[in-house]
Amino acid sequence: MNFTLHQLKVFITIVEHKSITKAANELNMTQPAASIQLKNFQDQFEIPLSEVIGRQFYVTEFGKEIYQIAQEILNKTETIQYKTEAFKGLLSGKLRISVVSTGNYVMPYFLNGFLKKHPNVELVLDVSNKTNVIKDLEQNLVDFSLVTVSPTHLEINELPIMENNLVLVASKNNTLLNNDNNEKSIFKTIPLIFREEGSGTRHTMMEFFKQEKIAPKTQLVLTSNEAIKQAVVADIGVSIVSLLSIKNELLQNEIKIIPTKGLPLQSTWKLIYLKKKELSPVAAAFLAYVASEKESVYKQYFDWLDAILE
Template sequence: MNFTLHQLKVFTVIVQNKSITKAATELNMSQPAASIQLKNFQDQFDIPLSEVIGRQFYVTEFGKEIYQIAERILEQVNTIQYKTEAFKGLLSGKLKISVVSTGNYVMPYFLNGFLKQHPEVELVMDVSNKTQVIKDLEQNEVDFSLVTVIPKHLDLDEEAILENKLVLVAAKDNPIDANIAKTKKLFRTTPLIYREEGSGTRYTMQQFFKQEQIEPKIKLELTSNEAIKQAVVADIGVSIVSLLSIKNEIEQDELKIVPVKGLPLESTWKLIWLKKKVLSPVAQAFLHYVRQEKLSVYNSYFSWTDDY
C-alpha cells in the first residue's frame, strides 16, 4: 500500500459529508479531482470502501472501519503539528464546540479572551438544540459541548462554568394579576409558549410542571429562543426563558419578569466532553483557560444576573 495523507483526508471528508461534491467544496477541490483521489485510495484495497447506488454515496462496513483508522491517523498528524507550533510558543489548530441554542448567550464570552491569546486557533462552533448537540458529542465530532442537561447514557467529564436561571417573562404591558402569579393557576389560565422537543429549556420546564403537578395551557411551540422572545414581546403569550437571553429586552423595557412561586428554575451551564477522548493541545489549552478565567468572565459579563 502506498496511500498519502492527502488521500486519507479526502476519504474522511467524503465519508463525513456522504457526498463527493460536498467534500470537494469543503476541500477547495474540483469534483473530478476529489473523485480521482478517492479512486486512487480505494484501488489499494481488495474490498470496496464505498459504493454508489442511484447517485447516492454509501460507505461499506469495511469502509467505515478504514474511516475510523484514518481519523486516528490524521489526529496524530495534527498533534505533531500542534506540538511543533506549541514548542515554538504558538498554538494552532481547530477547536470544535457544539452549543445548545441558549448557550449562544454564554460561550462567546469564554471564547473571546482565548482566541485573542491564540489568534492561530480556528474555531468551529455549531449552535443547535440539545438533541443535535448530544449527537455531535456522541459521534465524537466535537471537542466539547455546552449544555445544562447532562445526558445519562454517555461516560463524560464535565466542568461547571456558569449558573443558569430560568424566569417567566411577559410583554411589558401584559396585565398579569399579581395574586394569580403567586399560584399554580397562572400556568393553567395564561397562554404559555414552549420550545420544541429536544430543547434543554423545555425539558427543565416539563420537569418543573411534573413536580408541581401543573398542566399548563400551551399556546404554541417555537424552535428558537429569539422567536419566543419576539412572540412574548408581541404579547402572544408568556414563556419561561433563560435570564441570560433577555438582558437587552429588559434594558429596553420590552419584557418584564413575572415573579412566580417556584421560579426562577436554577441549573448550571456545563462544558462536557467524552471521558475517553484524547483532547488535542488546543482543546486542553481551552479547558485550562476556562478553569482559570471563569470567575473573571462572570464578573465582567454576567454579574448583573445577581439582581434577579
Template sequence: MNFTLHQLVVFLKITQTKSITKAAEELHLTQPAVSIQLKNLQDQFDIPLTEVIGRQLYVTEFGREIAVAAQKIIDEVSTINYKTLAYKGILSGKLKISVVSTGKYVIPYFLSDFMKMNSGIELVMDVTNKTKVVKSLKNNEVDFALVSIPPDDLALESEVLMANKLFLVGNKETLPIDTKPVQSDFFAKVPLIFREDGSATKTSMEKYLQQNGIVSNMRLQLTSNEAVKQAVVAGLGYSIMPLIGLKNELEKNDIVIIPAEGLPMITNWRLIWLKGKAMSPVAAAYLEFIRATKESIRLNSFSWIDAY
C-alpha cells in the first residue's frame, strides 16, 4: 500500500459530495486532478471504492468503510500538527461551534478574547435553528453547541455560561395601566406570537402556558427572534421572549416587560458537547478558557441583566 494523505483527502471529499465536479470545486482542484487521485487510490485495492450508474457516482460499501478509516487518519494527522504547534506555543486549528439562533447575542462575548489570544485558530460557527444544532452535535460535526435547553436524547457534558431569563413583552402602547402582574386569563384575551416548532423559546413558552392551564390565542409563528421582536414592536401581539436579545429595545422603550405571574422563566445558556468526545487541542483549550473566564465575561458584558 502506497496511498498518500492527499489521495485520502480527495477520496473523502468525493464520498461527501458524491461528485467529482463538486469535490474538485471544494478542494480548488481541476476535475482531471481529482479523477487521477481517485484512480491512483483505487489502483491499490482489488475491490471497487466507487461505481458510476448512469451519470451518478455512488460509493460502494467497501468505499464507505475506507472513507471512515480515511477520516480517522486525517484527524490523527491534524492532531499531530496541532500538538506540534502547541508545543511551540502556537495554538492552531479549527474551532467548530453550532449555535441556536438566539445564542448569537451570547456566544460572541465568550469567543472574542480567546480568538484574539490565538490568531492561528480558524472559527467555524453556524448560527441556526435548534433542530440543526442538535443534528450537527449528534453527527459529531462540531466541537460544541450553545443551547438554552439541552436535548434529552443524547449523552452530553456541559458548561453553564449564564442565566437565560424569559419575560412577557409587548410594545410601549400595550402596557396595562394596572401595574399588578397579569393573570392567566390575560393570555387568553390577547394575540400571542410564537417561535417555530423545535425552538427552545417556543418550548419554554408552551410549558408556561400549559402549567397555567392557558389556551393560547396564537396569531403568528415566526422563525427568528428578530422577527418576533419586530412583530412585538409593531404591535402585532405579545410574546414570551429571552431578555438577552432585548437590550436595545428596552432602552429605547420600544418594548416593555409586562409583569406576569410565574415569570420570568429561567433556563441557562450552556456550552454542550458529546460525552466522551475526544477533543482536539483547540477545543480543549477553548473549554479551559471558558471555565477560567466565564464569570468575568458575564460580569463585564451581561451585568445589565441582573437589573431585571
C-alpha cells in the first residue's frame, strides 16, 4: 500500500460529511479532485470502502473500520507536530470542543485566557443541542464537550466547572405571576415556552415536572435560547431558562424572574471527554488550565450570579 496522509484526510472528511461535495468544500478542493483522491485511496483495498446507491453516499462496514484507523493515524501525526512545537517551547495544534447552546454563555470565558497564553492554538468550537454535542463526542470528533446532562451510555471523565441555575422568567409587562413565592402547582396552569427535544434545559425541566408529578401546559416549542428570550420579552409566554443567558435582558429591564417554590433548578456545567481518548498536548493543557483557573474565571465573569440568587 502506498496511500498518503492527504488521502486519509480526504477519506475521513468524506465519511464525516457523507458527501464528496461537502467534503471538497471544507477542504477547499474541487469535487472532481476529491473524487480522484477517494478513488486512489479505495483502489488500494480489495474490499470496497464505500458505495453510492442512487445519489446517496454510504460507508461499508469495512470502510468504517478503515475510517477509525485513519483517524488514529492522523491523530498520531498531529501529535508528532505538537510535540515538536512543544520542544521548541510552543504549544500548537487544534483544540476541538462541542458546546450545548446555553454553554455558549460559559465556554468563551474559559477559552479567553488560554488562547491568549497560547496564540498558536487553533480553536474549533461547535455550538449545538445536547443530542448533537454527545454524538460528536461519541464519534471522537472533539476533544471535549460542555454539558449539564452527562451521557449514560459512554465511559467519560468529567471536570465540573460551575453551577447552572434555571429560573422562571416573564416579560416585565407580564401581570399573571405577581406573587413573591408561587407554588409549584402554577405550572399546571401557566402556558410555558419549551426548548426542543434534545435540549439539556428541557431535560432538566422535564425531570423536575416528573418528580413533582406535574403535567405542564405547552405554549410553544422553540429551537434556540435566543428565540425563547425574544418570545418572553414580547410577552408571548413564560419560560424556564438558564440565569446565565438573561444577564443583558435583566440589566435592560426587559425580563423579570418569577420567584417560584422549587426553583431555581440546579445542574452543573461539566467539561467531559472519553475515558479511552488519548488527549493531545493541546487538549491536556486546556484541561489543566480549566481545572486550575475555574475559580478565578468565575470570580471575574460570573460573580453577578451570586447577587441575584441571594
